[in-house]
Amino acid sequence: MVELSVVGILAGLDQVALADVERHINRKTFSAGAQIIEPESDSSDVYLILSGKVRIVNYSLSGREITLEEIGAGGCVGQLSAIDGEPRSACVLAVTNTDVAIVSPANFEKIVKNHPSVAWSVIRELARIVRTSTRRIVDVSTLGANERVVAEILRCSQIEIAEDGSAMLSPVPVHSEIASRVSTSRETVARVMGTLARNGLIAKVELGLYVPNVQRLEEFLSESIH
Numbered sequence: 001m002v003e004l005s006v007v008g009i010l011a012g013l014d015q016v017a018l019a020d021v022e023r024h025i026n027r028k029t030f031s032a033g034a035q036i037i038e039p040e041s042d043s044s045d046v047y048l049i050l051s052g053k054v055r056i057v058n059y060s061l062s063g064r065e066i067t068l069e070e071i072g073a074g075g076c077v078g079q080l081s082a083i084d085g086e087p088r089s090a091c092v093l094a095v096t097n098t099d100v101a102i103v104s105p106a107n108f109e110k111i112v113k114n115h116p117s118v119a120w121s122v123i124r125e126l127a128r129i130v131r132t133s134t135r136r137i138v139d140v141s142t143l144g145a146n147e148r149v150v151a152e153i154l155r156c157s158q159i160e161i162a163e164d165g166s167a168m169l170s171p172v173p174v175h176s177e178i179a180s181r182v183s184t185s186r187e188t189v190a191r192v193m194g195t196l197a198r199n200g201l202i203a204k205v206e207l208g209l210y211v212p213n214v215q216r217l218e219e220f221l222s223e224s225i226h
């Protein structure tokens with residue numbers, strides 16, 4: 001059984017406090033593809049992700065799926081409705097089989113009020129969401145679709161950057177997933193990745209998508225913006 005201590009917002013709690021939280025949760029496993037949070041439901045439960053990966057998605061008026069974020073083990077979703085009592089702001093889907101600890105809104109409030117370190121972590125997480133959302137708004141309002149695709153590959157590369165300035169994205173990012181993250185079509189992603197490959201900025205290799213020089217990719221992006 002996965003320990004609750006893997007959950008980021010519970011990191012500051014000692015064993016006694018964790019045992020107390022354990023009494024206020026229900027564990028559940030969602031299969032890959034299952035919907036964990038449905039916007040239409042009345043529930044305001046909070047989901048602490050113990051293992052696996054979830055995708056937070058919204059839908060455009062035309063029905064296109066927009067990925068807001070992917071969150072792995074240690075993350076927390078569903079806190080917004082638990083905090084403000086408003087309807088769910090997005091859908092949450094299990095990407096892989098995912099083990100969660102479910103906390104009712106009343107128990108979430110109790111845990112937050114009893115443990116200042118949890119309250120602070122929840123606040124920090126909200127700050128992170130605001131920052132990420134701000135960056136997305138700026139990207140969507142200032143960059144064209146092609147540049148957004150390059151910016152997304154660049155962001156993934158910056159996370160994986162090695163000492164020699166290269167990066168390996170493994171597995172190769174799926175076109176439809178990049179498209180969903182940057183609000184464009186799969187065809188645009190395929191076209192832009194083709195251009196990057198022809199310019200030697202990315203290459204598909206056995207291990208994944210290889211970016212030989214992340215700085216060159218950054219320069220390519222800033223040249224295409226200006």
Ligand SMILES: Nc1ncnc2c1ncn2[C@@H]1O[C@@H]2COP(=O)(O)O[C@H]2[C@H]1O
Pocket residue numbers: 037056068069076077078079080081082087088089090091092129132133
């Ligand atoms: N922009 C976002 N970035 C990260 N997580 C989000 C974002 N929007 C919604 N979520 C998460 O998705 C959840 C959907 O249900 P809630 O609104 O209760 O709580 C939400 C957050 O946990």
